[in-house]
Amino acid sequence: MNQELLPADISRRMAQLYSDMEKAYDELAQGLDFSCAGCPDNCCDSYFQHHTYGEWAYLWEGLQAMEEKRRETLIARAAEYVKGSERMLARDERPNLMCPLNENGLCALYPHRLMICRLHGVPSAMTRPDGKRLEFPGCFRCQELVSGREQVPRLDRTSMYQELVQIEMDWLGPRRRTLPKVRMTIAEMMVKGPPPDKR
Numbered sequence: 001m002n003q004e005l006l007p008a009d010i011s012r013r014m015a016q017l018y019s020d021m022e023k024a025y026d027e028l029a030q031g032l033d034f035s036c037a038g039c040p041d042n043c044c045d046s047y048f049q050h051h052t053y054g055e056w057a058y059l060w061e062g063l064q065a066m067e068e069k070r071r072e073t074l075i076a077r078a079a080e081y082v083k084g085s086e087r088m089l090a091r092d093e094r095p096n097l098m099c100p101l102n103e104n105g106l107c108a109l110y111p112h113r114l115m116i117c118r119l120h121g122v123p124s125a126m127t128r129p130d131g132k133r134l135e136f137p138g139c140f141r142c143q144e145l146v147s148g149r150e151q152v153p154r155l156d157r158t159s160m161y162q163e164l165v166q167i168e169m170d171w172l173g174p175r176r177r178t179l180p181k182v183r184m185t186i187a188e189m190m191v192k193g194p195p196p197d198k199r
């Protein structure tokens with residue numbers, strides 16, 4: 001399996017954006033003296049859906065680069081996740097299953113992990129295109145750390161979302177308007193295979 005998923009310039013921009021997110025996160029976490037070390041929880045069991053073809057394809061760039069047997073093992077695990085999460089959703093429960101890419105607490109595709117994996121944790125905010133500001137409190141441990149502070153510093157996600165949308169538009173062009181909307185967990189992206197060829 002070695003199909004080219006993203007044009008080279010788009011793939012480079014995804015890598016740059018992800019690296020910028022990581023840098024912004026690390027700077028804020030350092031300033032707050034916050035880290036995941038010693039945490040009794042693991043956020044990789046949080047249920048998130050993801051919404052761009054760009055992130056889906058970039059995840060698959062990482063999967064494609066893996067040794068085939070390992071990739072198959074992870075995809076089999078993803079299929080179990082999908083079945084389990086569907087059962088929980090049918091019972092009106094929010095799934096809290098471990099991400100199939102988490103191996104002994106570590107991410108098997110760390111350089112290709114998705115945006116929310118990079119931003120969850122610290123307090124953040126974003127301004128929507130309609131001007132509405134949204135705030136995200138960060139994880140429970142970080143909330144405890146900043147509780148009582150008058151001013152809570154926040155990572156501003158706005159320009160990051162804008163670049164993610166811009167990458168999507170530059171890659172897909174007018175097809176973006178007609179393609180089905182993406183709304184998938186990481187496990188679903190893995191089970192479904194790489195996004196269909198967009199050229």
Ligand code: SF4
Binds near residue numbers: 037039121141
């Ligand atoms: S983000 Fe917060 S809750 Fe999640 S593992 Fe790190 S410290 Fe724990």
Ligand code: SF4
Binds near residue numbers: 100109
């Ligand atoms: S992709 Fe990696 S960091 Fe993100 S939830 Fe899965 S194991 Fe955790």
